[in-house]
Amino acid sequence: MQETIDIRVTPKVAGEPMLLKADLSNRLGVDANAIKHITIIRRSIDARQRQVMVNLSLKVYINELPDNTSLVRPVDYRPVDGSRQAIVVGAGPAGLFAALRLIELGIKPILLERGKDVDSRRKDMAAIAREGVVDPDSNYCFGEGGAGAYSDGKLYTRSKKRGSVDKILHIFAQHGASEDILVDAHPHIGTDKLPDVIKAMRETIIRCGGEVHFATKVTDLIIENGEVKGVTVADGSTFLGPVILATGHSARDVYRMLHSRGVGMEPKGLAIGVRLEHPQQLIDRLRYHSKEGRGKYLPAAEYTMLTRVDNRAVYSFCMCPGG
Numbered sequence: 001m002q003e004t005i006d007i008r009v010t011p012k013v014a015g016e017p018m019l020l021k022a023d024l025s026n027r028l029g030v031d032a033n034a035i036k037h038i039t040i041i042r043r044s045i046d047a048r049q050r051q052v053m054v055n056l057s058l059k060v061y062i063n064e065l066p067d068n069t070s071l072v073r074p075v076d077y078r079p080v081d082g083s084r085q086a087i088v089v090g091a092g093p094a095g096l097f098a099a100l101r102l103i104e105l106g107i108k109p110i111l112l113e114r115g116k117d118v119d120s121r122r123k124d125m126a127a128i129a130r131e132g133v134v135d136p137d138s139n140y141c142f143g144e145g146g147a148g149a150y151s152d153g154k155l156y157t158r159s160k161k162r163g164s165v166d167k168i169l170h171i172f173a174q175h176g177a178s179e180d181i182l183v184d185a186h187p188h189i190g191t192d193k194l195p196d197v198i199k200a201m202r203e204t205i206i207r208c209g210g211e212v213h214f215a216t217k218v219t220d221l222i223i224e225n226g227e228v229k230g231v232t233v234a235d236g237s238t239f240l241g242p243v244i245l246a247t248g249h250s251a252r253d254v255y256r257m258l259h260s261r262g263v264g265m266e267p268k269g270l271a272i273g274v275r276l277e278h279p280q281q282l283i284d285r286l287r288y289h290s291k292e293g294r295g296k297y298l299p300a301a302e303y304t305m306l307t308r309v310d311n312r313a314v315y316s317f318c319m320c321p322g323g
Ligand SMILES: Cc1cc2nc3c(=O)[nH]c(=O)nc-3n(C[C@H](O)[C@H](O)[C@H](O)COP(=O)(O)OP(=O)(O)OC[C@H]3O[C@@H](n4cnc5c(N)ncnc54)[C@H](O)[C@@H]3O)c2cc1C
Pocket: 089, 090, 091, 092, 093, 094, 095, 112, 113, 114, 115, 141, 142, 143, 144, 145, 146, 147, 148, 149, 151, 152, 153, 154, 155, 156, 216, 217, 218, 219, 246, 247, 248, 249, 250, 251, 254, 318
């Protein structure tokens, strides 16, 4: 038998499987030994009151085990060798997901990236910090994984207008991100894991017959009779097919090229940010109302801020655990 239940418990009960089982045994009126498996479907922390609570949505398996304990709904990526091809320029989040989506649609992606693979790129970023040397094609903005590849990989948005992002979270989990991202109200992948997730996505693309070319900077579009037929890259070679430009906001040379080729573009409103740093212990103490900080069972606390100044919105964009 399976029971789906929403409960509100202390962080300790939420974090200790035996205590959680005992709590559920009471609530459901069943012997604790009869509870064979508990799947967490949703988890959020409510720190509004002095006693911090954890809200859990659970599926409880009584006297039976689930057929499959994984929460991931994987996409079935099939081979696309020999199919028609499309070119994706840029292996940031937009380009990687475009390539995966092309495979889902039975189209072979040719992914062209000006920078290096996510591991080699790490060395170039270290050189920036150590020697002040910047490789113009392999740096914080350019290279496999794109602009945020070495950031925290936070996956939540305040925007309601983009529809469900569930499928995206499942694709990340399918490629090695923790299943916690499918459960937590504020999911994040973590800087330590993001490069491996990116590599796994690249492997899916190649395994299905797609191509990934690093150190391949697109310098021009091939346009015939007003129609894009392909791209030219820095060494003069060409790739033919429909083109998806996923070059991110830092590729100014691309926008100059588009402008010179008469491609219509329009400016987009932008927000300007500053970085604020507080010690994580301070944020934990304030948010969790405790001198001891977050303790054993709570994650690094976070906050958001939203106000208006001179009729403009001022808001916190994101927070890194660690302060
Ligand atoms: C420090 C930092 C932390 C961030 N943290 C988060 C976070 O936690 N969560 C979150 O959701 N967002 C975060 N972001 C924002 C996020 O990284 C961006 O929104 C996202 O990277 C945009 O994706 P994109 O694919 O459109 O562009 P980009 O990531 O900019 O990728 C574009 C890619 O195109 C390549 N390229 C450019 N020109 C060419 C060319 N001519 N030929 C071939 N390739 C080319 C580039 O090398 C790059 O790899 C962060 C950004 C930064 C800088």
